[in-house]
Amino acid sequence: MFSKKQETTKIDRDQRELIEYAQLRVKEKKNLFRHFVIFLAGAILLIILNLILDFGADFRPLEIDWFVWATLIWFFFFLIHFLNVFLFKSFMNKKWENDQLDKLVAKQKNKIAKLQTKVDQEHPIIEPTTTYTRPNTPLNS
Structure with missing residues (x-):
């Protein structure tokens, strides 16, 4: 109040x-x-x-x-x-530690991206070209 x-x-x-x-x-x-x-x-x-x-x-x-x-x-x-x-x-203070950590994380992300592109090239995912659809027919015909 x-x-x-x-x-x-x-x-x-x-x-x-x-x-x-x-x-x-x-x-x-x-x-x-x-x-x-x-x-x-x-x-x-x-x-x-x-x-x-x-x-x-x-x-x-x-x-x-x-x-x-x-x-x-x-x-x-x-x-x-x-x-x-x-x-x-x-x-070698906190800023230096954070910079080193950022460098290592960027390096790991780069390696992961390279591995992912290699996997994608060696084992491509095949997209189905046509999909099967069931006709709408009654069950007791």
Whole structure:
């Protein structure tokens, strides 16, 4: 009776996909930044453990301190994370997946059409030229 008409904003499917993709990218970049901060804090902690507290001082493979190896391995994982977020996700995104899917579907449709024409040529359907019609005669004649 006295209700106000509420306007609802409708977001079409493409806009929703763009928003979801943007939210996903922001989350990935946020996680990458978090990984970088943890990497820096962890590397500093490893340096303090080794140089100041003398933890693992006797373990020196190839005459290099162990914290260098641990930091290099951790940096390798961070580099993979970085490349995944900024390089691979940028050109292998949802649009790329949809394009690849469309290409494969078109290729399959093309193959099916070729097979259908081959089947039609090898086994043509013969159309009957005349049809038999029964005369309208009574049964008890």
